[in-house]
Amino acid sequence: MARTAVVAGTATATVGAVSGRQQKKAAAGQQQAAAQQQQIYEQGVADAQAQAAQAAAAQAAAAAAPPVDDVTAEITRLGELHAKGLLSDEEFSAAKAKALGI
Numbered sequence: 001m002a003r004t005a006v007v008a009g010t011a012t013a014t015v016g017a018v019s020g021r022q023q024k025k026a027a028a029g030q031q032q033a034a035a036q037q038q039q040i041y042e043q044g045v046a047d048a049q050a051q052a053a054q055a056a057a058a059q060a061a062a063a064a065a066p067p068v069d070d071v072t073a074e075i076t077r078l079g080e081l082h083a084k085g086l087l088s089d090e091e092f093s094a095a096k097a098k099a100l101g102i
Contacts, residue, residue, distance in 0.1 A: 074099040
């Protein structure tokens with residue numbers, strides 16, 4: 001009977017030790033998963049902020065640039081003047097660059 005109690009006690013201690021290791025391992029895995037989720041969240045926030053900044057910059061650039069139709073019309077007009085010989089090559093290039101905002 002004493003031998004049975006010793007065997008049962010040893011088995012209980014072994015099961016307890018294994019269970020404790022498994023719990024520690026599971027807790028470490030949960031902490032790692034939480035850290036990964038936090039990194040994913042932070043990366044998502046950073047990406048969203050970068051996209052918002054790019055959209056704002058694109059919108060500002062579009063607002064600052066003259067409408068395409070006006071630029072096209074101006075370059076067409078300058079091309080016609082150049083073709084008629086009313087503008088030299090240098091004058092045409094300078095006027096075109098000015099119209100394009102270069």
